[in-house]
Amino acid sequence: MKLKLKIKKSLLFIIFTNTFCALAIAQSWESITEKARGQTVYFNAWGGGEAINDYIKWAGEQTEKKFGIKVIHVKITDSAEVVKRIKSEYSAGRKEQGGSVDLIWVNGENFRTLKHGHLLYQDWSEKLPNWQLVDLNKPVREDFSESTDGLEAPWGTAQFAFIVDSTKVKNPPDSALALLEFAKNNKGRISYPQPPNFHGTTFLKQILAEVVSDKNLLKKNVKTINFPQISKPLWDYLDKLHPFLWRAGKAFPTSIAQMHQQLADGELLMSMTFNPNEGANLIINKQLPETANSFGFKNGTISNIHFVAIPINSNFKEAAQVFANFLLSPIAQAQKADISLWGDPTVLDINKLPAEYKAKFSKTAKGALAYNTLTIPEPHASWAPALEEEWVSRYGK
Amino acid sequence: MNNFLSTLSKIAILLVFSPIISGLFLLIINGLNINNWHNLLSETQFLQSLGLTLFTAITSSFLSLIFALTFVLLVFPGRAWQKLQNKLPWLISVPHIAFAVSLAFLITPSGFLARCIAFFFNWQSPPQWVTAQDAYGITLIIALSIKECFFLLWVCAGLLSENVFAKQLIIAKSFGYSHIQSVFQIIIPQLITKLSLPMLAVFAYSLSVVDMAMVLGPTTPPTLAVLGWQKFISADPTNNRKAEFIALLLILILLATIVIAKIALKKISSQNKTPSGHRLVGFSNLSSKLIIFIQNLFPKFILYPSLVLISLLTLWSISQSWFFPNVFPQSITLQHWLKADYMPLFTTLIIALPSTIIAIIISLFWLEFGLRKKHNIKPNLEPNKINISTSFQKILKGLVILPLLLPALPSAASQLEMFIKINLDNNYWGVVWAHLAWMLPYTIIVLNGAYQKFDTRYQLIAQSLGKNVFISYLRIKWQILIKPILLAMSVGFSVSVSQYLPTLFVGGGRFATVTTEAVALSSGGNRANLAITSLLQTILPLSFFIGVLIFSQIYQQKRSGLK
Helix, strand or coil, X not given: CHHHHHHHHHXXXXXXXXXXXXXXXXXXXXXXXXXXXXXXXXXXXXXXCHHHHHHXXXXXXXXXXXXXXXXXXXXXXXXXXXXXXXXXXHHCCCCCCCCCCCEEEECCHHHHHHHHCCCECCCCHHHCHHHHHXXXXXXXXXXXXXXXXXXXXXXXXXXXXXXXXXCCCCCCCCCHHHHHHHXXXXXXXXXXXXXCCHHHHHHHHHHHHHHCCCHHHHHCCHHHXXXXXXXXXXXXXXXXXXXXXXXXXXXXXXXXXXXXXXXXHCCCCEEEECCCCHHHHHHHCCCCCCCEEEECCCCCEEEEEEEEECECCCCCHHHHHHHHHHHCCHHHHHHHHCCCCCCCCCCXXXXXXXXXXXXXXXXXXXXXXXXXXXXXXXXXCCHHHHHHHHHHHHHCC | CHHHHHHHHHHHHHXXXXXXXXXXXXXXXXXXXXXXXXXXXXXXXXXHHHHHHHHXXXXXXXXXHHHHHHHHHHHCCCHHHHHHHHHHHHHHCCCHHHHHHHHXXXXXXXXXXXXXXXXXXXXXXXXXXXXXXXXXXXXXXXXXXHHHHHHHHHHHHHHHCCHHHHHHHHHHHHCCCCHXXXXXXHHHHHHHHHCXXXXXXXXXXXXXXXXXHHHHCCCCCCCHHHHHHHHHHCCCHHHHHHHHHHHHHHHHHHHHHHHHHHHHHHHXXXXXXXXXXXXXXXXXXXXHHHHHHHHHHHHHHHHHHHHHHHHHHHHHHCEECXXXXXXXXXXXXXXXXXXXXXXXXXXHHHHHHHHHHHHHHHHHHHHHHHCCCCCCCCCCCCHHHHHHHHHHHHHHHHHHHHHHHCCHHHHHHHHXXXXXXXXXXXXXXXXXXXXXXXXXXXXXHHHHHHHHHCCCHHHHHHHHCCCCHHXXXXXXXXXXXXXXXXXXXXXXXXXXXXXXHHHHHHCCCCCCCHHHHHHHHHCCCCHHXXXXXXXXXXXXXXXXXXXXXXXXXXXXXXXXXXX
16 A cells, blocks of 8 residues: 555656656655654764754754654764774674664764775765755865765864954964964963864864975875975974973863863963854853954964765664755754854855845854855875874874 | 572673673783784883873872771771761762862862962962873872772771771770770781772772873873773774783783782781780870860861862852852853753663662672582592582682773773674663673672671571571571662662763663763863763762662661661
8 A cells, every 4th residue: 555655656756857867866765764764863973062962952853853763862072983883893794784873973084994994885975855955166075185975975064263362362373373472472371182182183284284385295195295204394383382382282181172161261362163153152152251252374274074974884874864964954054053053154055045044154153253264175184193193202292 | 409599690690701701811812912012112102101000000099098097097996987987978979080070170270279269369360280181190199099098998997897896996905005006006907908909909990090080180191091092992903902902911010019919918917927015105195185186077077078079060060151260150050950961860770770780689699609618418529520610619709800900991892892792782781781790899899798797597597497598588688688788789889870981882872871971071061061960970879878878777777686
């Protein structure tokens, strides 16, 4: 009976669309949503941000209402843990089924590991209906110089920014050199999270992008270039900077959350973030004073896209796709971009959206990074581990 | 029948501990490869980290022992000791991570202490103090030694509850020895030999603690346990290998410590075999008024700081816009509590309650049937056979305390390996099973003392009056032992609540308990939420302890013969 109904439905569809191609996509998407009903998605995503946790909770409730899919947020501290878990489950013989992860929030080095380990479900992200709305001018098909190949769907964009209290810092530094001067004049009040903390590593990339002799080298795999020589300006810079840092560079904050707190208390003069709107969000949530403000360097700041991917051994690939598609929908992206909620910028092309949504995305708020701050692309994914290793061997002891 | 129960209890013990053993076995086999050791030695942070780890673990263990013995010296016996004993459960039940978080709230440059000073000296920005994350791990040592001192005091309380000690003191005093000398020469030597196992557990804990070291310990480099943890969660297999070696190294350090400690103890005890018996005049001059003063002061001295820490957590949890140099929050709100996610509280309960019940059943069966010596009526014709079964029993006995002595990281990792193979990962019963391995050592140790002292004639009388064996357990033995049983349960419960690695690994991250939440939040999130989670984490074991206390008091009132 159900089958007959389905056939009827698709017959009707043929009449309306009249093109075989559209039918194929629509039909398979329909069958995916059909199959997804009643499934549970275990979404493994960083759980250290209150605003983000609340957003994922909201998105899960919406998906349950609309598609009958339950979403459970598995709060993790580091995506590398999940990569490792997928690996060990896979090697224990769970090749196509039986994995504990259905969707993972990922980019950069972890994506590269998963991709090259053939641990990801293939050829799905660009078939999502909402892929049509994605802004293809943004680097959504490239993840830290690694092509995405339909293995992951974009979720949001990130841009590195510094945060200061504008009453205490009237003229924030606008370049790596200016930052060094600033640190000299404010001894013990500047720091950055300790690499391999994600934000700490991004800070290293930010400085590197400015002091490196040839920016094009950053696009290459570090194994193919002379890493010690090319990265030398960065270490020279840090050698100069560290004596003026918090605790004279002998200890570092463990996370940006700690730095935000230290900024609010005046223990530090500057914090940093990978979300251009986080400063605004923290003001609204009363975690930073009203006078906090974000800024970037005049030559731009590191920017990237963050994605969601489905492990190859997920039990519920259909539900994971439907949820990923929902995360890409205008309503979900608008909610995500809302500064009072999360403030994560969209990956959608605003011009492709209905007018009612356009206004929601162009809002700006006090404390956020200026909209026209230039962007610098992420170096190749292999840079992060190389920089981290070198940093640890130089300053980690 | 007894044989059947004995086998059953042995199987239960094997089931609980075999995942750890199999993993350990693999670890040792890998450890035979010299190349891997070379890899670890070439790790830049390794040597310094090793030094730091030895320093923090040894210093904090010794300090906690000295603190605990000083308390005993000054306060035992008397009303003050009783008071202290009643307050101990409060102190132990504060989980390590909550304790670390509240300590950080207190002493960091923008913490409460600095704010109080800032108020008087009109500081506008926080001082550039070096507190948490200091390079020598001093903050970590202080935190560990205080926290472990509570544990040792609690063990001492159990040991000293025997009347013998109080009587020995009376005799010594009647011979004219001062209080301090009597305690020093009579009680403490007896305590120290009995404390060797708990001390080993303390040392093993200090050596391998991850969560507390992440909040308070140094980072350039971190302690070996944290370094191992970082290498373990890395997606790079070479790093994972290094993590295994760090784990193995931690075990080796522990083994070396056991050997050294044994030799040292032997030496000391052989030197003190014939004490001279001189009355130390200096000590007897110490006025008894002073001792009484100290005795009254000490329980407060240990309790109030803990109350301050808890109040600080509470204050943070309702604060809003509480920036330096404000001594108190600008505004107070219940919003954080209303918005808080209470699901982890239930998840924790759902895991901890059944685990506690299973743990206590296995412990009782093990102590009752598994450990029982065979009474051979028949002449022993096959001595070899008997030896095998007793040596098997010995192995199991060693197995039971193993998780206390092994670093948590390799144990939890080997559990996961095993559970993946039998498809019990990401599974509720898998998590319960994993927890049991850490709970059983505590429940068994807590029960063991009381159990060995039990006068079996009570049971014999019951049986000779016509009651069957099971009734004699249910109505006589386990009821007489109800206090230690309840205590063992509450300890087991708090151990289950505080499990981080097994819950995370075996649960595949799907079981968010108050402890996993607290650690996740400590990597981000705001102070208010961290404070709430830490409080929730404290409330659970605390209410269990209080519940047990109330229950056993009511129970005792009805049975005045029970002590």
